[in-house]
């Protein structure tokens with residue numbers, strides 16, 4: 001479902017004399033249906049950069065970034081939005097929401113976007129919020145004032161509401177207590193079991209060992225670090 005081929009990336013620092021910083025060369029990766037692959041490598045090796053290229057947030061200088069049938073490296077913005085709505089989910093570490101939207105609606109929104117009925121979207125959102133121990137009295141409030149851990153759980157509920165065929169996870173268990181961590185790992189296992197292709201960054205080694213089938217060390221693609 002994900003196939004990254006010979007990808008390279010550099011950043012141009014326009015405010016620093018247009019210095020060009022190469023951060024990736026020859027990046028290669030595949031993730032099959034029902035597989036969970038962990039990106040590993042030292043801090044600064046390029047894990048987040050690779051995830052952002054797959055999500056289409058960062059442009060790719062060369063190579064192919066296939067998600068299903070679409071080459072994200074060459075796709076039009078409209079195609080990327082369509083991919084994100086239907087195929088490609090992304091659970092980042094931080095919740096970014098429109099102020100004043102109720103938590104239940106934040107979580108239900110990805111389901112409405114793919115045409116679920118209002119009742120189904122809200123029922124699924126409530127189910128996930130309950131599973132992740134967000135008290136029902138908070139569901140009608142905006143999550144902007146929630147604690148860091150609560151916001152992360154709302155973000156996870158939102159990321160798992162629609163059964164995306166491909167999921168990118170950036171530290172999904174960071175700052176969670178043992179009970180919620182176990183719930184998130186169970187959600188990931190369920191997604192794998194229904195065939196979702198998952199690519200993640202997990203600094204939580206025990207979580208990585210439990211749910212990931214393979215690791216890809218991005219240091220192999222870091223210019224100047226590669227062996």
Ligand SMILES: Nc1ncnc2c1ncn2[C@@H]1O[C@H](COP(=O)(O)OP(=O)(O)OP(=O)(O)O)[C@@H](O)[C@H]1O
Nearest residue numbers: 011012021023041042043044045046047048049050
């Ligand atoms: N927007 C940007 N502009 C300039 N340089 C960037 C940008 N984003 C990332 N970099 C650089 O690219 C390199 C890879 O960063 P990246 O965040 O992908 O690493 P990482 O492996 O995810 O690190 P960590 O584990 O610390 O999150 C770093 O040297 C970083 O400084």
